[in-house]
Amino acid sequence: MLCNWKAMCVNRENILALRGLTMKYKSVVAVDNLSFAVEKGSICGLIGTNGAGKSTVVNMISGSSKPTSGEIIFKGARLDKLSPDRIAGLGVARTFQNLRIFGKLSALDNVRIAAQARHSYNFAQMALGTPHYRSQERAITESAQRILHRMGIGHYAEAEAGSLPYGHQRRLEIARCLALEPELLLLDEPAAGMNPNESVSLARDIRRVREETGTTILLIEHDMSVVMSLCEYIYVMDFGILIGEGDPDTIRRDPEVIRAYLGAEREYA
Template sequence: MSLLRTENITMKFGGVVAVSNLNVRLEKNEIIGLIGPNGAGKTTAFNMISGVYKPTSGKVLFGDKDITGMKPSAITKLGVARTFQNIRLFKELSVLENVVIANHLRLQSNWISSVVRTPDYSRKEKSMYDKSMALLEKVGLADLKDEKSYSLPYGKQRRLEIARALATDPGILLLDEPAAGMNPQESDDLMHFIARIRDEFDLSILMIEHHMQVVMGICERIYVLDYGITIAEGNPYEIQNNPRVIEAYLGVDE
């Protein structure tokens, strides 16, 4: 059984079909890509998987559990975390605080214990900070823990957003254009970083990406969307040499 799969998920906005009958499967410890030209429906697909949108039809399955239309917070608690195309950090908070906030998803306490600050709550709070610092060490941001997140260079903001997602203890990580805005060296560094965290955190990763260097260098399988329709699926070599994919990206001379 696939760790995550979609069964003919479709999203309509009025008379516009943004995604049509999308079938994606993600296996344990895989890194797969979802690519396509601008407006192909990639982020809409992510939004259906992560609960931002409820599909017009079709199902999203996490193992054998139907998560179609569940709230994003409930899906995150099950173990599906995501990042966004436009980085969504708490800009005025420190690097450490951004990661600590994500740990609250797993915090077992009530508002009374947090106000009174019982010994049990204090222990759990310290554990959250320790875990957050350990994550920052692993992503190379520990020395910046007290910096405001908005002050970080773009590539490190991306790493921080991924660290915050990792703080929710996911089994699946959805990355929406993690290399957007990066130069070739930053993209190469990110590619190796993603491969490393997949192994260290025992993750399965589904990513949207426009940087073909990253997609072809890291993804084991790739799905290609065009105008909301899946036009190809295969390994990087098969996708690079698929005439329909070439036509979708480059067009054809009539």
């Protein structure tokens, strides 16, 4: 099934490129002149120690914070000046390190909200309940249900999202992003707080999502087993700068990466 990605690889087209991206807070440079590219259709990893600036990068790509300088280019267009909802509309979706599902809404409504972003009808059509509106609402609900099933939480559609077990809430957050039918999916530590079994099954689902939808995934993750098993290409950050890049095997052996991140003493499997 990996052939999908290999076929796309031939094009070697970058869906996302960061050029000289810098984020300064008062006296701290969180991200310093960062440049990298993410190939279309790939699962790309961004790793680094706590405070390396990974989440800041995701915040800038998704528009919730604006870079001090530098460019973010998505499919040839600048993202760095756009508002978060515009960026989401262009096909960039993200999850959060600390969960931000809508706890008081049902799981289905959580996904429906995102699915609705892609459908249009005006207020009058909604108020009058026109056939157009009804058929769209039905389509939205059906696609939301399909996505919940894809993420393995189809049985919880009507449950209040905040009452789901933690691992399912993480899955719900990814499901909500998938409803946006993103071309680029940013996953900010999706395996945080999961036990090894849950991580393995999540990694399997993430790979299946890429295979079924062809969406590009940028994975920010601490769990090395998830990163090494999923990512085709990995960037390593430390103190706001890029200190290494390459496929998982290269990263495993890169001495600077090992020193800065993996620990000088041991090598990760």
